Amino acid sequence: MCTSLTLKTADGNHLLARTMDFAFQLGTDVMLYPRQYSWKSEADGKQHKTQYAFIGMGRNLGNILFADGVNEKGLSCATLYFPGYAEYGEMTQEGSSHIAPHEFVTWVLSSCASLEEVKEKIASLTIVKKKLDLLGIVLPLHWILSDRTGRSLTIEPTADGIQVHDNKPGVMTNSPDFPWHVTNLRHYIGVRPKQLENKVMGGMTLSAFGQGSGTSGLPGDYTPPSRFVRAVFLKEHLEPAASETEGVSSAFHILANMNIPKGAVITDDGEIDYTQYTSVMCNDTGNYYFHHYDNRQIHKVCLFHEDLDRAEPKVFSAKAEESIQELN
Numbered sequence: 001m002c003t004s005l006t007l008k009t010a011d012g013n014h015l016l017a018r019t020m021d022f023a024f025q026l027g028t029d030v031m032l033y034p035r036q037y038s039w040k041s042e043a044d045g046k047q048h049k050t051q052y053a054f055i056g057m058g059r060n061l062g063n064i065l066f067a068d069g070v071n072e073k074g075l076s077c078a079t080l081y082f083p084g085y086a087e088y089g090e091m092t093q094e095g096s097s098h099i100a101p102h103e104f105v106t107w108v109l110s111s112c113a114s115l116e117e118v119k120e121k122i123a124s125l126t127i128v129k130k131k132l133d134l135l136g137i138v139l140p141l142h143w144i145l146s147d148r149t150g151r152s153l154t155i156e157p158t159a160d161g162i163q164v165h166d167n168k169p170g171v172m173t174n175s176p177d178f179p180w181h182v183t184n185l186r187h188y189i190g191v192r193p194k195q196l197e198n199k200v201m202g203g204m205t206l207s208a209f210g211q212g213s214g215t216s217g218l219p220g221d222y223t224p225p226s227r228f229v230r231a232v233f234l235k236e237h238l239e240p241a242a243s244e245t246e247g248v249s250s251a252f253h254i255l256a257n258m259n260i261p262k263g264a265v266i267t268d269d270g271e272i273d274y275t276q277y278t279s280v281m282c283n284d285t286g287n288y289y290f291h292h293y294d295n296r297q298i299h300k301v302c303l304f305h306e307d308l309d310r311a312e313p314k315v316f317s318a319k320a321e322e323s324i325q326e327l328n
Contacts, residue, residue: 001265001273002080003227003258004144005235006152006170009247014150016076017251017280018068020057021260023271024135028067030288030301031058032314035072039063039106043098043128044091050110053308055288055301057279061134064313066105072303073113074148074283077105079141081174086140087159088129097121100130101141101157108145115147118155119164127157144172148283154178171231174224181228188229191218193237222265227258244282248289251280252298262293 001021008014020026035053040046042063056069068078079102091098099107104127112118131138142156144167152167156177165178169185172178192214198207218233219226234254241247255278265273279290286303301316 001174001222001224001227001260002078003231003255004078004080004172005231005251005254006144006146006150006167007235007238007241007247007251008150009241009243011243013244013247013285014074014146014148014283015244015247015251015280016068016070016078016144016146016152016283017255017278018078018080018144019255019258019260019275019278020067021273021275023267023269023273026059026067026276028057028059028277030055030290030299030316031060031064031066032301032303032306032308032310032316033064033066033069033106033110034310034313035308037311037313039103039110041098041103042100043103043126043130046098048097048107048110052110052113053303053306054109055286055303055306056105056109056281057277057290060313060315063103064106065102065132065134066109068279068281069105069109070281070283070286070288070303071109071113072286072308074286075109075112075114075118075145076147076281076283077108077143077145078172079105079143080172081140082142082156082177083140083175085175085177086142086157088138088157089126089161091126091128096124096126098126098128100132101127101139102130102132104141104143104155108143115145115149115151115153118145118153122155122162122164125162127162142172142178146170146283169232169235171228171235173228173231176225181225184225185229185232188217188233191215191233222258222260230257231255244285244287248280248282248298252278252289252291
């Protein structure tokens, strides 16, 4: 489970925001991945040299596993779960780059500068069925990407190959696949922020109980289809944000409607699925904002305040009891 969305501010900043909902404690930190730092694919063992520095939420497992991030060229990406639908390739395609599903964020942010470049390079990419040792499973994943144009892509590995969708709503959740979610929006075209009018029934004039009557029918549960509809509705009717700061605030407010408190969702294995963190990335300024479940104070790390040519990745650790605005 996870929810992600894009926003554009009046002063021309472009944001990608997401919740990270998971039952397993991920133990992630914000990390800087510098230029020219090599990483080895777990799929074929080949070395990849980083062209572009990026910052994002990750965990060092030998290779650093990133769940999301934004790079120095303004390309951002977030990983979301895609169970029952994700299908991966085999190591048989000549001339392809081979990566594990959990390496996609590292691959795309370290090697691509724009959505157009992603479309070009993904044609020669094979995402291989490879387990993540930490969890002992092959992660079923798909991805949302954005850049400084404000456009968005959804990338989904399926039985028919890697599908690249132009994401016009700028929203993504989990299964089913992205085209299904877009079609499902038609069920909710009558939902609106304005009040319902009085109606005469049975000789009586009936009025709404209170404010918000126009949103009657807007789904409020935590399933992926409902979160998708809710995120699209809130984004569509959001008061325009004038600046990056306002846009970040708006993104956190929208995603607060998708946050899962501990105990509200229990998996088939009896595990608690909850929102471990929420993050917002600005493609234009390189700022990465986030807060954890146990500390709602928003922290900020700026990619461009760091040495992008440093020899090793850098970890920005924010503990639950800390209340600081910017990490160094």
